[in-house]
Amino acid sequence: MTQTAIPFLFMRGGTSRGPYFNRADLPEDRETLAEVLSSAVGAGNPRNIDGLGGGNAVTTKVAMLSVSEDPDADIDYFFAQVAVEDRLVDFAPTCGNILVGVGPAAIEMGLVPATGDVTRIRIRAVNTGALVEAEVQTPGGHVAYDGDTAIDGVPGTAAPVPLNFMEVVGSRTGKLFPTGQPTDVIDGIEVSCVDVAMPMMMARASDLGITGYESQTELDENTALFARIEALRLEAGKRMGFGDVTKSVVPKVGLIAPPAQGGNMAARYFMPWTAHPTLAVTGSQCLAACALAPGTVAKGVAEVPETSPAVFRIEHPMGLMDVRVQFQNGDNGFAFVSAGVTRTARLLARGEVMVPRHIWAG
Structure with missing residues (x-):
């Protein structure tokens, strides 16, 4: 077999989209991980023709989820921004749009259970340490994607996913104004x-x-x-x-x-x-x-x-x-x-993404 199969969900989160992985299904070391994600997305080509990307920075984003060991969180969300035309991966930032899909994806993956008609999931953004609470519509114990909420930039309507961001000031620097002054x-x-x-x-x-x-x-x-x-x-x-x-x-x-x-x-x-x-x-x-x-x-x-x-x-x-x-x-x-937004998400596909075995043998 010349390729490695990796399970994934393909989701739209807000006005972005990309593959959502269980972190345990991916390599641990960052160098190999970057190569795997670049291959999965098809980085290095303006159309991302050899991967899942869509030729735009909002469609070359990746979410990696795991059960959190932080007592204040349920899920760890590790984000990667994959470049479009270069085989580069930036693990420094986080993405709030992709984060919208983290709660639904965590339930779909079986990482957290649905609890009632609305499931509240505490998410830790690994890249920045931020804590966010997501409210996912789960009537009957299943994620609901249909709803009446519209967001500009996405056609139609879907179920609302309110996000409440906690401790957002100084996400990377510890300061509102990192240079020490407002201007x-x-x-x-x-x-x-x-x-x-x-x-x-x-x-x-x-x-x-x-x-x-x-x-x-x-x-x-x-x-x-x-x-x-x-x-x-x-x-x-x-x-x-x-x-x-x-x-x-x-x-x-x-x-x-x-x-x-x-x-x-x-x-x-x-x-x-x-x-x-x-x-x-x-x-x-x-x-x-x-x-x-x-x-x-x-x-x-x-x-x-x-x-x-x-x-x-x-x-x-x-x-x-x-x-x-x-x-x-x-x-x-x-x-x-504090700050909060209400966005929407939708599961688009599920399956396995294939990466060349010479990049990672699994």
Whole structure:
């Protein structure tokens, strides 16, 4: 036999999709694991023609699940961002959209039991240490995918999967503002480096010569914009304490603009070498925190709710995303307390993905 068969679920989580594996079915060492995931996805080709990927960074994501040994969690969620055109795998970030499918996948894999009509699953994001509670619809002891919840960027409706994120501030750096201040100037451009759920560098879209209302296609075709963003991001990565981020997707990038469709703010999210077709779940929380915190580049751009809790609506290329936020802004200063979103997921396929035996013999 020239190939190794690995069981997997193929799921859409939010506006992303990819294979979900039981961590025990994969190699332990990172180098071999990276090769296996690259092969499974078909990394190294713009169409991912020899694997499961879809030729876009939102369709080359991987989730690996295991029963958690953390007393505060039920499931460990280990995420991998596989590159599209290069055989590279980044284990540093997490993904909130793929996380939407973790609860349903854990039940489908038999890692956790369904308990009643709604099963609450505590998930630990291995990459960042974040804790998230997912609420999965499980009437009759089975995951329900049909429902009336719609999210922009996904056709039709499905069952809701509320996610409640805990301890999101300082996900990688331990600080809301990793550089020590809400605004920095890099090469003449004001940026805010914020670490909430996902470390990000944010700037005003107008300062980089765009409106902030462009489509994904228009952004991806703007090579000069990406060159400018990357130069700023590399310096921001150093200032945030990440060192050389040339081959890392962290920090991500957000360009913001005043709302134009009834939201609180418009944003274009970069992953970072392509534009996101909608908006990342983790990135949405960081963008909301940036807008709410005083002294950031969002001052004068975002329409900020005065009371907490609130729903902060972010406009993206395919619609809006609502972020439930709790914050404090009083005599003791600003504090971002918690965030939550409601997304949907769907099981698309199940089976075995094949990888060449010379990569891993199993």
